[in-house]
Amino acid sequence: MIFYPFILAICCISLFLTACGDAELSTRQSVRPAAPVEVAAIERGLIRELRVFSGALEASASFPVSPKVSGLIEQIYVDIGDTVEQGAVVARLDNAEYKQALAKSQADLLVAQANLMEAESHLKIAQRAMERARVLRDRGVASEAEFDIAQSDLLAAQARLEVLRAQIQGAESAVQSARIQLGYTEVRAMWSGDASTRAVAERYADEGETLNALSPLLRIVDVDPLTGVFFVSEKDYPQLSVGQQVDLETDAYPGEIFTASIQRIAPVFQVSSRQARIEITVPNAELRLKPGMFVRAKVVVREVEQAQIVPDVALVTRSDSKGIFVVGQDGETARWRPVQTGVREGDRIQVIAEDLAGPVIVLGQQLVEDGSPISLVSSDLTE
Known part of the structure; x- marks a missing residue:
């Protein structure tokens, strides 16, 4: 029994120490460091929301220059990169054959004109013969058969005159056609629109080669302005509109921004890619940008x-x-x-x-x- 008070004292001390430890731990936990x-x-x-699209530049207009007649290329006056004015002669074909065709058609016209003069003379003779036959018939000197012969000759002379007049028109048309064919041996760069000059992008033939009619000789492009093309998904499509400003960047001019605007938005999506074509107009007065360049187009789709x-x-x-x-x-x-x-x-x-x-x-x-x-x-x- 003498050990019970001692054990009780030890238990009390243990409980006291445990309580003190819990209080200290609680205090440490309540004071968190900053x-x-x-x-x-x-x-x-x-703040603006931007979309960046990858695309490429294209010529705003591109067309082949082709001779309208076949022939041997005698001379080409321009090459890749050259500037061409509206209506300028860019090449010349051998025209000897076409000159000969013009000379022949002119000769045929002269023959037709001479035949016409002869027919007119015959008509006058037939008219006088007809008049004499009428007078003689009225006097009873000539028979009705002789009058009919004179009348038939007059009608034949009139018909021949009409035929020769038609032949004159055909000969004149042949001369005009030959002149046109001869003119086509000078190959000219012709286009519609306001641009007075354009540039040669490609050359397909050399001097000394023979070209068939309408075979391409050169490709002429308009590089001011240029057309930029990129494609957008269904998510971005509703956020774009015609006239919207576009900022372009290209690796050719790092850090430089070129201003453009949306010109056309395709009304359909391509089945294969589920994307729509967007075309932008890019001013290029200094001709620094070129067709085929890769560009990044930045468009502000929202701003607050x-x-x-x-x-x-x-x-x-x-x-x-x-x-x-x-x-x-x-x-x-x-x-x-x-x-x-x-x-x-x-x-x-x-x-x-x-x-x-x-x-x-x-x-x-x-x-x-x-x-x-x-x-x-x-x-x-x-x-």
């Missing part, structure tokens, strides 16, 4: 003025809710603010919420909860 965070300012201003903007790294998700942590008014605690997101531009994003104030935490959010103490390690507020 989490180190980095912050940034909440911007207010304009006076938006609340934060770095996209500030967004976090807690309990399936998107939001940001801002620095409380005391400057020492983090406050959770649920937000909705809007337009994104690069690494900046629009956030929609009422009464957003204070800097936003951009680094260290995983260490804090609503009301957690924080310490500012660094920020861009003082930069």
Whole structure:
């Protein structure tokens, strides 16, 4: 029995020490250290949503220059890269055969004209003979048969005259056709539109070769303005409209922006790619851009003025809710603010919420909860 008080004393001491330890642990847990965070300012201003599409430049007009008649190429006056004026002679074919054809048609016309003069003379003779036959018949000197013969000769002379007049028209037409054929041996660059000059893009034949009629000799293009072509998906299609501004970039001129505008939007999507063709007009007065260049087209599809903007790294998700942590008014605690997101531009994003104030935490959010103490390690507020 003398051991019971001793054991009871030991139990009491043990319970006292355990209670003290629990109290100390509870105190340590209630005093959390301040989490180190980095912050940034909440911007207010304009934000734009961009779409970037890959495409290529094409000539706004392109057509082959071909001779309208066949022949041997005697001379070509232009080559790739040369500027061509409207109506200029770009090549010449051997025209000896066509000159000979013109000379023959002119000779045929002279023969037809001579035959016409002879027919006119015969007609006058037939008319006089007819008149004499009428007078002699009326006097009873000539028979009715002789009068009929004179009348028949007159009608034949008139018919021959009409035939020869038609032959004259045919001969004149043949001469005109021969002149046109001879003119076609001078191959000219002709096009419609307001452009007074265009450029030679390709050359398909050389001097000394024989070309058939309508075989391509050169390809002429219009490079001011150019046409840019890119394709868009169903998601981006509703956000584009004719006249919308487009900023172009190309590897040929790093860092330089070329301004263009949407000219045409295809009303259908291609079955194979499920994309629609977009054409843009690209001014090119200095001729620096060339057909075939690869381009990146940037289009502003949405913009919001006076938006609340934060770095996209500030967004976090807690309990399936998107939001940001801002620095409380005391400057020492983090406050959770649920937000909705809007337009994104690069690494900046629009956030929609009422009464957003204070800097936003951009680094260290995983260490804090609503009301957690924080310490500012660094920020861009003082930069």
